[in-house]
Amino acid sequence: MKKILLYPITLLYYFAYLVVLCTIHVVQWVVYKIFGEKGLEVCFDYIAYFTLKCTHILGTRYTFENRELISKNVPIIFVANHQSLLDTGGIIWYLRKFHLAFVTKKELGKGIPAISYNLRHSKYVLIDRSKPKQAIPMIKSLGEFIEKEKRSAVIFPEGTRSKTGIPNEFAESGLKILCKYAPSAYIVPITINNSWKVYQYGYFPLSVGHHLVFTVHDPIKVSDYPFAEILEKTKNTIVEGIKV
Numbered sequence: 001m002k003k004i005l006l007y008p009i010t011l012l013y014y015f016a017y018l019v020v021l022c023t024i025h026v027v028q029w030v031v032y033k034i035f036g037e038k039g040l041e042v043c044f045d046y047i048a049y050f051t052l053k054c055t056h057i058l059g060t061r062y063t064f065e066n067r068e069l070i071s072k073n074v075p076i077i078f079v080a081n082h083q084s085l086l087d088t089g090g091i092i093w094y095l096r097k098f099h100l101a102f103v104t105k106k107e108l109g110k111g112i113p114a115i116s117y118n119l120r121h122s123k124y125v126l127i128d129r130s131k132p133k134q135a136i137p138m139i140k141s142l143g144e145f146i147e148k149e150k151r152s153a154v155i156f157p158e159g160t161r162s163k164t165g166i167p168n169e170f171a172e173s174g175l176k177i178l179c180k181y182a183p184s185a186y187i188v189p190i191t192i193n194n195s196w197k198v199y200q201y202g203y204f205p206l207s208v209g210h211h212l213v214f215t216v217h218d219p220i221k222v223s224d225y226p227f228a229e230i231l232e233k234t235k236n237t238i239v240e241g242i243k244v
Contacts, residue, residue: 006205013057020050021113044118048092059209064094066216075146075185081167082156083195098152143181165196165244170235179222186219191241
């Protein structure tokens with residue numbers, strides 16, 4: 001009986017989500033024509049904000065811990081475990097002051113109102129996971145960009161989302177390239193908890209009443225360690241914070 005009640009709540013959520021995305025899609029098209037990439041950056045922050053607000057219909061709550069640990073005015077590589085679609089929205093909104101760019105799969109660049117348009121026209125790296133070598137120059141360019149402009153990149157080394165909260169194996173290639181071409185950067189590990197629970201039955205119905213917690217850990221200066229040690233420290237820090 002309890003699961004049956006999830007169906008109408010999920011329908012209401014998806015309706016609100018679609019209305020938000022379609023509305024912002026039109027707004028950001030106009031904003032991009034007038035203000036270019038800077039306008040899109042602001043729009044994407046508010047895509048995250050309003051889509052997170054939609055999840056309140058599901059009783060979803062958010063806590064973002066320890067943001068004060070993040071270094072300012074330096075290149076930053078945020079590295080997080082990946083549990084659901086809500087991970088991205090939470091990071092974008094709560095870390096919006098750090099001017100984020102994501103490494104994400106190219107499938108998101110098509111078919112999603114507002115989001116796909118923004119990904120195609122902003123500083124995001126859309127990679128084809130079936131052709132990993134093609135991603136190398138794109139991630140290299142992102143590393144050079146954050147190094148020069150003192151901006152931030154976000155990467156989920158697992159690649160695919162964990163459906164149980166238990167982390168998948170971390171791939172090293174994307175992070176290694178970012179570290180190589182942004183040598184003055186700081187890596188900021190982030191542990192995400194409970195995001196997977198919203199999607200524990202799949203995309204329909206969604207589960208309700210979950211508290212998503214994003215925990216920022218102490219930064220790791222890229223130039224202080226060899227990459228193998230950076231990867232190990234980053235992975236261990238993130239994984240140790242996961243509560244299943």
